[in-house]
Amino acid sequence: MSRVFRMEPSPPRHDSMEREAVVGADRVPASGVNGSGIVAGYLAPHPPHLIYAENPPQNEPRSTGGWEVLRWAYDEVRRRVRALQPDVLVVHAPHWITMVGHHVNCVPNPRGISVEPIFPHLFRYHYDFRTDVDLAEALVERCEANGLVSRAMREPGVRVDYATIGALHLVNPAWDLPVVSIGANNNPYFYADAELEQMEVLGRATREAIEATGRRAVLLASNTLSHLHFDRESDLPEDMSQEYPFNNHQYRADMTLLETIRTRPTPALRAAIPEHIAATESETKSGSLTWLLAALDWPDTTGDVLGYGTIIGTGNAVVEWRPKELARHG
Numbered sequence: 001m002s003r004v005f006r007m008e009p010s011p012p013r014h015d016s017m018e019r020e021a022v023v024g025a026d027r028v029p030a031s032g033v034n035g036s037g038i039v040a041g042y043l044a045p046h047p048p049h050l051i052y053a054e055n056p057p058q059n060e061p062r063s064t065g066g067w068e069v070l071r072w073a074y075d076e077v078r079r080r081v082r083a084l085q086p087d088v089l090v091v092h093a094p095h096w097i098t099m100v101g102h103h104v105n106c107v108p109n110p111r112g113i114s115v116e117p118i119f120p121h122l123f124r125y126h127y128d129f130r131t132d133v134d135l136a137e138a139l140v141e142r143c144e145a146n147g148l149v150s151r152a153m154r155e156p157g158v159r160v161d162y163a164t165i166g167a168l169h170l171v172n173p174a175w176d177l178p179v180v181s182i183g184a185n186n187n188p189y190f191y192a193d194a195e196l197e198q199m200e201v202l203g204r205a206t207r208e209a210i211e212a213t214g215r216r217a218v219l220l221a222s223n224t225l226s227h228l229h230f231d232r233e234s235d236l237p238e239d240m241s242q243e244y245p246f247n248n249h250q251y252r253a254d255m256t257l258l259e260t261i262r263t264r265p266t267p268a269l270r271a272a273i274p275e276h277i278a279a280t281e282s283e284t285k286s287g288s289l290t291w292l293l294a295a296l297d298w299p300d301t302t303g304d305v306l307g308y309g310t311i312i313g314t315g316n317a318v319v320e321w322r323p324k325e326l327a328r329h330g
Ligand code: 2XP
Pocket: 046, 047, 048, 118, 224, 227, 229, 283, 311, 312, 314, 315
């Protein structure tokens, strides 16, 4: 076993990534004009191991696989998102940390290399994607109109964090959809209690911006559940004989939350999410999941749990929610 906290140099590499246009015919209707609105939301955890295990050309390290069940869940998400034919993916991620206010990436074409600081030997990913600038700017405007401190990030040199890149790759490895990326105003990491109230407002502002621009949007909450992880890893990081929950308490708390997600309409999660955070130091403390459900307006539907698995001990679930009018079984 070796320590996971280490830094390695990352030689530059410049792969070109292909993009193709998505043609929007025969789309599932949504509530808004011409099928616009939020058509689905996913809890989309980003641990770098999942991308490392897949060996996409954009990521420098090579693996022999691993974490297959979670990756199969993402295969299903990819199929569903293709079928939904959204105009845009909107992602809220916990590792673009801002101390003051809610920031929205308004750079038209972010490009660069994203590195996971704890696991640089697993994730050095070359990204190159398009931002839906009109929607991003509209979101900043709606944040301000709703009384949130907010900022348009227009500096092309800012490196996009691995939680944003991870969720976007896992949901859409072709990168053929525009993106709106929202940072985490991470006051919650500095206080004892989670402060999720602002995420209600951020969710409402997101819904309003999507409606105002007539977009058909899929939302991604880039969060792990129970978040304690081992500080050692195997010489072969993808050795699945070494992959198991950090402890039984963390696992049971994740199962309690997932049972609520599977069996109860989302308003039950207003209480269940903070309880789960208190029990596990869940990464949902950064607010992504609350933002997602608030943007969906806390629909009277259950979540569709597509997969669960541990990653270096943390608990990760891939879950879909649909708005009420598009519910599969809500
Ligand atoms: O993304 C994080 O928060 C990590 N520490 C990466 C590792 C496993 C997360 O679940």
